[in-house]
Amino acid sequence: MEIQKVLEAEFGGDVSAFEMQFDIFTFEADKEINLKILTLLKEEHGFTFLNDLTAVHYPDKAGKELAVVYMLQNIKTSERIRFKVFAPITKPDVYTATALFSTANWLEREAYDFFGVNFKGHPNLIRIMNVDEMDYHPLRKEYPLEDQTRIDKDDEMFGR
Amino acid sequence: MGRPVTHNNKVKIVESPQGFQGDGFFTTKLSEVVGLARSNSIWPLPFATSCCGIEFMATMAAHYDLARFGSERLGFSPRQCDLIMVMGTIAKKMAPVLKQVYLQMAEPRWVLSVGACASSGGIFDTYSVLQGIDQVIPVDVYVPGCPPRPEAILDGFMRVQDLVKTEHIRRRNSPEYKELLSSYGIE
Numbered sequence: 001m002e003i004q005k006v007l008e009a010e011f012g013g014d015v016s017a018f019e020m021q022f023d024i025f026t027f028e029a030d031k032e033i034n035l036k037i038l039t040l041l042k043e044e045h046g047f048t049f050l051n052d053l054t055a056v057h058y059p060d061k062a063g064k065e066l067a068v069v070y071m072l073q074n075i076k077t078s079e080r081i082r083f084k085v086f087a088p089i090t091k092p093d094v095y096t097a098t099a100l101f102s103t104a105n106w107l108e109r110e111a112y113d114f115f116g117v118n119f120k121g122h123p124n125l126i127r128i129m130n131v132d133e134m135d136y137h138p139l140r141k142e143y144p145l146e147d148q149t150r151i152d153k154d155d156e157m158f159g160r
Numbered sequence: 161m162g163r164p165v166t167h168n169n170k171v172k173i174v175e176s177p178q179g180f181q182g183d184g185f186f187t188t189k190l191s192e193v194v195g196l197a198r199s200n201s202i203w204p205l206p207f208a209t210s211c212c213g214i215e216f217m218a219t220m221a222a223h224y225d226l227a228r229f230g231s232e233r234l235g236f237s238p239r240q241c242d243l244i245m246v247m248g249t250i251a252k253k254m255a256p257v258l259k260q261v262y263l264q265m266a267e268p269r270w271v272l273s274v275g276a277c278a279s280s281g282g283i284f285d286t287y288s289v290l291q292g293i294d295q296v297i298p299v300d301v302y303v304p305g306c307p308p309r310p311e312a313i314l315d316g317f318m319r320v321q322d323l324v325k326t327e328h329i330r331r332r333n334s335p336e337y338k339e340l341l342s343s344y345g346i347e
Contacts, residue, residue, distance in 0.1 A: 130288060131252045138287045146285045 001025055003045060003081065010040060015083075024071075024080045031068070031085035035095050038070065042100060047072035047081060053097065053107035055115035056084075059141045065089035066117055070097070087117065089140075096122040114139040174200060191329040198242065198268070199324035200230040204317075205241035207261065209248030212275035212307040216247050219310040229317060238264040243320060247307075249277040250290045262297045263346065267332050272320055273299045274313055276306040298340055 003025065007015045014030040029037055041047040051071040058065055064086035071082040087094050096119040097104040108119045109128040116137035119125055127134065136143060177196060179188030208216055220226050235241040238261045250258055273293055276282030279302045281291035293299060300323055303316035331337055341347055
């Protein structure tokens, strides 16, 4: 891929794991350079549209538990590109992309709401989907899916 | 010459309550008269959030015809309504809204919980869904089903009518009722 050479030339060892997955070019990057990559892709390679921004929790990857996934699209060529940056769960700080893409505002709030990623510099990092009183980030793997306040479900009857 | 009535001559009329009747007078209990009037003119407030709401639309429409029970007039302002029909999944974020709507209704007010989700959270045993609306407001009648058929909703509605008909006129002033409300943090 042409873009792989550009990225390697620009960022060297900070970008890795280049791969084609389901016809989408993907790679991983250091979390400190996420904005530089986004700027490069947006300004010089036409990836002007942020399809999606979300997070994934990998509880087994020590020190890289939280992944933030960016997916960009080049409207002219319909090419898409996706990359992940990783942050430790103890200090999940990632720089915000709101200055580059306005759509990142709500998407980052969602990632914060469900995974607790702390987007540094975000103008309004508060919960977007869940109730404000919620005191945890529900899509982290250590929390059960079931509602813990429910008392009418007998474990024996449900085979648990 | 009057036109002879050839159709719709089987109009059902509610039976009058028990009492003493004589020439030009009729005595009975006020509770029963008020109950009779209320139960046959309930104004429902549909609080429909998902598929049970679709079943309710069928219940309202010509085939099942909720209007037969004196409820053709749906109110979309809680202040005008007697019965809130909660139909569908109530997310935890929706719970304060539901409670607010309930608080805006004037006494006497009744609550009908339609379907598994409104009654117990249903299949949505998850962190974001309220596990039954009786966690935030007192419920009078539960209708099971996922979703319930219109017949079931009508049956639930008729159970509400029974409650309305037999409710004592001073029930809403009783200490038991106040205690029930205060257990939900109302007043």
